[in-house]
Amino acid sequence: MCGRYRLPSAEENSPQAQRVLQAVRSLYSQAPEERKEGQEDCLPGQALPAYTPNGPALVRWGLAMPGRRGNPLINLRAESALEKPFFRRALTGNGRCLFPAAAYQEGSKDGQRLLFRPVAGGLLFLAGVLLPPAEPRGLPRALVLTTEANDSVRPFHHRMPLILPAEQCRPFLFRPERLEALLAQRPALLQPILLP
Secondary structure (H helix, E strand, O other), X not given: OOOOEEOOOOOOOOHHHHHHHHHHHHHHHHOHHHOOOOOOEEOOOOEEEEEEOOEEEXXXXXXXXXXXXXXXXXXXXXXXXXXXXXXXXXXXXXXXXXXXEOEEEEEOOOOOEEEEEEOOOOOEXXXXXXXXXXXXXXXXXXXXXXXXXXXXXXXXXXEEEOEEOHHHHHHHHHOHHHHHHHHXXXXXXXXXXXXX
């Protein structure tokens, strides 16, 4: 699962992180009411920056499903996403996105809170499905695609976001014919950090 992640901070000094931060600042300058100043965590329901086939955009994380009670849907299993016609149409069309993140947060089976970061530093790119806005002038909706946990996450949780390496971001966004293989891959190992 993935219910919270962090954007890169201004202290991140890699060129990649600086490009992401520049795009984030530009997006929020166009919709300042959407940014909560000082909040580093990204949560469901918020307007968040994402890379789409049409360039960087703000998207709203989560989807209220008709007939579904409780919280909106925020994640979608990558393994079965193409089996569901609604999501298949989005994913094989232009409905793919990537959430840039410095880390993502997860609760463990025994209630601990953990932060997962790249072992070698850098950024994570969480694969997502992009859906039409809920209202005519609203933001597109997006869900984070999840997959089976890799060896670094499995001791704490059975699912994790589908995290793509930087070199697979462009194929994910622009080469739908490679989508099936990209959805089936296992993310690289991550460093778990216990949160207070």
